Amino acid sequence: MKGIKLVQNKEMSKDRFTIYNKPKNIYIPLIVGNDIDITILVKKGDYVCKGEVVARRKGFLTIPLHSSISGTVVGFEEQLHHSGKYVKCIKIENDFKERTIEKQEEKPISKYSxxxxxxxxxxxxxxxxxxxxxxxxxxxxxxxxxxxxxxxxxxxxxxxxxxxxxxxxxxxxxxxxxxxxxxxxxxxxxxxxxxxxxxxxxxxxxxxxxxxxxxxxxxxxxxxxxxxxxxxxxxxxxxxxxxxxxxxxxxxxxxxxxxxxxxxxxxGVPLTERIVTITGEMLKQPTNVLVKIGTPIHEVIEAIGGMKRTKDILCIAGGPMMGITLPNDNVIVTADMNAIVILKEKEDFLEQTCMRCGKCVEVCPSRIEPVLIKDSYENKEALLKLQVNKCVECGLCSYICPAKIKVREYVKKAKETLRKDE
Ligand code: SF4
Ligand code: SF4
CATH class of the missing domain: 3.40.50.11540 (NADH-ubiquinone oxidoreductase 51kDa subunit)
Structure with missing residues (x-):
């Protein structure tokens, strides 16, 4: 396999752990993966228990979304999702009672069909x-x-x-x-x-x-x-x-x-919480935090000691290789969000002209040609020949690029070009 040894920077959060379980409100984003075709099962004013199903993804990949707290549905609001998009969410006000629907007796876990x-x-x-x-x-x-x-x-x-x-x-x-x-x-x-x-x-x-x-x-x-x-x-x-x-x-x-x-x-407990790594040089105390799904991350950041809020910060949902750069840290925790990394934006992040060195091609584990995809990212006809959908968004092409070109972002845009009119 093609691969690269990266500086890990894991020590800053490794073996550090805490719990944050007191959000005043949670926001359940109406999205699973990229799919926003979700049926809402509650309305404003409804009381919900912790673990209650509040929405359901439709179709073949159907899956329920649960409330991670007990409380009252107070409305629907758009909030920042880790994909970088603003997504409609169910807003639930916490009554801090942790009421659940019913508790299941602990069971031997191999006795199911x-x-x-x-x-x-x-x-x-x-x-x-x-x-x-x-x-x-x-x-x-x-x-x-x-x-x-x-x-x-x-x-x-x-x-x-x-x-x-x-x-x-x-x-x-x-x-x-x-x-x-x-x-x-x-x-x-x-x-x-x-x-x-x-x-x-x-x-x-x-x-x-x-x-x-x-x-x-x-x-x-x-x-x-x-x-x-x-x-x-x-x-x-x-x-x-x-x-x-x-x-x-x-x-x-x-x-x-x-x-x-x-x-x-x-x-019998549904997926209503997860561990999120909150780390990076701009964090005062990088750590892993067990949080309820739907919690706004900026609240958790403040609870663990805060961060340096300068103009040149870079908020990344996920890691620096595959993650998405966000406009701010006001993002909502979802089941598939494993980290938020807050870095200082470096000057050398600024893009220069492509020098046709071919390094992005050499390093690509999917064996495609990121530089050519970048050149034609809006040209559907050219893209069809370049096997764009083989890209796994690993970010190695951007990492290796001596011109600091965000090659992966172009490849992602190319994928969107291909998706248009599908
Ligand atoms: S992000 Fe995509 S194009 Fe770039 S190296 Fe990874 S797989 Fe290849
Ligand atoms: S690594 Fe960067 S500079 Fe080199 S060919 Fe790819 S895009 Fe161009």
Missing amino acids: KQEFIEIIKNAGIIGMGGAGFPTYIKYQTEQNIKTLIVNAVECEPYITADYTIGIQKAEEILETIDAILEINRIQNAVIAIKKNNSKLLQAFQTRIGTYVNIKIVEVPNLYPIGWEKALVQFITRNTYDKLPIEIGIVVNNISTIYAIYQALKK
């Missing part, structure tokens, strides 16, 4: 928490034989330590869940992929793996973007696929997603 398992993780609103936001149940709702489950604990983006944190805190529960998923879905084995230099996380799993004979830990090289699904599957299986890993009998789940599955199977 495959169909029950699929229904539970669907009703719990579990989506890929590593950034893709794809409903998790779809991966298991297949007639194809699943041979291997790969648990992605690589987290190869610089700065982010959210998956690391859940892995350190919940290694036992994660192993128990992987074992249950294997049993329920009759999968032969599982692999937990962890980066070679992540010794503490490796140790957390190695010391607890005991007699789980069907679960193996695989150390992957410290190269970006080894955590990208296709690269990871290829590294582990020495095999590749066209569109989805299930074509070769593989399901890949992010480690935080596995813990969400545990919560749903064991306690």
